[in-house]
Amino acid sequence: MSEAEKVVCVTGASGYIASWLVKFLLQRGYTVKATVRDPNNPRKMEHLLALDGAKERLHLFKGDLLKEGSFDSVVDGCEGVFHTASPVINNFTDPQLWYSLSKTLAEAAAWKFAKENAIDMVTINPGFVIGPLLQPTLNTSVEPLLKLVNGAKIIPNATYRWVDVRDVANAHILAFENPSASGRYCLVGRVMHCYEVVKILRELFSDLNLPEKSEDDKPFVPTYQVSKERAESLGLNFTPVEVSLKDTVESFKEKKFLSV
Numbered sequence: 001m002s003e004a005e006k007v008v009c010v011t012g013a014s015g016y017i018a019s020w021l022v023k024f025l026l027q028r029g030y031t032v033k034a035t036v037r038d039p040n041n042p043r044k045m046e047h048l049l050a051l052d053g054a055k056e057r058l059h060l061f062k063g064d065l066l067k068e069g070s071f072d073s074v075v076d077g078c079e080g081v082f083h084t085a086s087p088v089i090n091n092f093t094d095p096q097l098w099y100s101l102s103k104t105l106a107e108a109a110a111w112k113f114a115k116e117n118a119i120d121m122v123t124i125n126p127g128f129v130i131g132p133l134l135q136p137t138l139n140t141s142v143e144p145l146l147k148l149v150n151g152a153k154i155i156p157n158a159t160y161r162w163v164d165v166r167d168v169a170n171a172h173i174l175a176f177e178n179p180s181a182s183g184r185y186c187l188v189g190r191v192m193h194c195y196e197v198v199k200i201l202r203e204l205f206s207d208l209n210l211p212e213k214s215e216d217d218k219p220f221v222p223t224y225q226v227s228k229e230r231a232e233s234l235g236l237n238f239t240p241v242e243v244s245l246k247d248t249v250e251s252f253k254e255k256k257f258l259s260v
């Protein structure tokens with residue numbers, strides 16, 4: 001079966017990662033059934049409808065995780081389902097724990113369901129996703145980077161597991177197309193302290209007003225390594241973090257998110 005005949009579903013298609021996924025799937029010739037909560041909201045939909053191939057091969061459906069059975073008829077007959085829909089919260093203190101818990105419980109429930117129903121499932125577990133935005137609105141994971149380049153006075157004493165949104169979208173497709181893909185794939189391009197991020201941004205952009213001081217006098221939160229081996233076994237080539245940072249800031253500029 002050619003890709004053009006392959007019908008796949010992407011849930012939460014208007015989101016940050018899903019928009020890139022839909023773009024790459026259409027580029028590869030797939031027919032995409034995309035679910036969104038409100039297909040009539042042009043702000044959520046316009047960037048998807050403008051993608052190459054969308055006119056011919058993108059079909060929109062309404063789908064809400066909080067409504068039982070909402071996705072049943074959409075996924076029916078699909079070769080594969082890329083399930084990305086999820087509330088992604090924007091607070092990195094206490095509620096972040098609830099977000100992490102929700103992801104852990106949701107993944108455990110999905111593995112149980114897949115096992116009980118003989119579904120061939122693979123999970124993609126990205127770190128902190130950055131990279132250019134296709135959607136017109138700001139998403140949660142690029143917010144800390146926007147804050148940093150948008151007049152922050154201090155550098156957070158924090159370390160993140162950075163990964164490019166295009167790598168995350170590609171990994172989903174590589175995992176789908178590779179019949180031997182199995183289990184979980186952690187995607188982390190590089191673990192880096194915010195101080196190092198600011199250093200790279202300073203070299204890349206002379207026009208940015210970047211912070212100089214760390215938020216506290218404590219030792220820097222340490223970095224560590226996350227193996228790329230399994231993700232690379234899918235054929236994924238990670239985007240260098242310098243490229244991701246450059247493209248993210250350029251995207252902020254293009255979308256006029258920068259106020260300084």
Ligand SMILES: NC(=O)c1ccc[n+]([C@@H]2O[C@H](COP(=O)([O-])OP(=O)(O)OC[C@H]3O[C@@H](n4cnc5c(N)ncnc54)[C@H](OP(=O)(O)O)[C@@H]3O)[C@@H](O)[C@H]2O)c1
Nearest residue numbers: 012014015016017037064065084085086087128129139141
């Ligand atoms: N970005 C990251 O750093 C990161 C890292 C690890 C994992 N992830 C996971 O990757 C997935 C996509 O994340 P993202 O960063 O692309 O987030 P995003 O831009 O916020 O996209 C999430 C999408 O989920 C949809 N959604 C929210 N609640 C829903 C509900 N009740 N029913 C149906 N759809 C709903 C939203 O749809 P509406 O447009 O209708 O609001 C939105 O389009 C999520 O599962 C997230 O947990 C993200």
